[in-house]
Each structure stands twice: as C-alpha cells, then as structure tokens.
Amino acid sequence: MTRLKVFVRLAVAILALIPAMAHAHAVVLPKNSAPGAYEKYVLRVPNEKGVPTTRIEIRFPSNIKVVSFSDVDGWTLEQIRDSSNAIIG
Numbered sequence: 001m002t003r004l005k006v007f008v009r010l011a012v013a014i015l016a017l018i019p020a021m022a023h024a025h026a027v028v029l030p031k032n033s034a035p036g037a038y039e040k041y042v043l044r045v046p047n048e049k050g051v052p053t054t055r056i057e058i059r060f061p062s063n064i065k066v067v068s069f070s071d072v073d074g075w076t077l078e079q080i081r082d083s084s085n086a087i088i089g
C-alpha cells in the first residue's frame with residue numbers, strides 16, 4: 001500500500017472520530033482521589049445543543065467499588081451488576 005493510501009485512510013479515520021469526540025465531554029469531579037478513599041463524585045454532562053440529553057451510560061473500572069447513586073429529577077436510574085452483584089455500570 002502506498003504512503004498516500006495509508007495517509008488517506010488515516011485521515012478518514014480521524015475525521016470520522018471528530019464528531020464523537022466533540023460530544024464526549026462529560027466531566028467527573030473531583031478529578032483526583034486518594035487510593036482507598038470514600039468519595040462523592042459528581043458527573044456533569046453539559047449540552048450546548050438544542051437537543052436534550054436522553055441517556056448517559058457509565059462503566060466503572062473493576063477496582064472501583066460503587067455503593068450508591070443520587071436521584072436526579074426526571075431521570076430513571078438502571079444499575080448494571082455483575083455475577084457477584086457488584087455495580088459495574
């Protein structure tokens with residue numbers, strides 16, 4: 001494959017990712033935590049468009065233990081659990 005073909009394929013792949021990256025700007029606060037700390041995290045999902053956010057899905061790393069969520073008016077919470085009943089999403 002010529003260098004030009006490789007470059008074109010790479011450019012197309014990058015351009016295809018730009019719209020996805022533009023929408024993926026959720027922020028979790030605090031940004032840093034101490035190992036073993038019990039923390040309360042806030043997820044902020046800004047929306048600069050005239051279209052409302054209708055779904056947010058989060059997957060947690062296996063070394064994170066999630067124990068509870070806060071309710072958000074107008075939203076329905078669905079917890080995803082693994083075979084040991086630990087919250088994974």
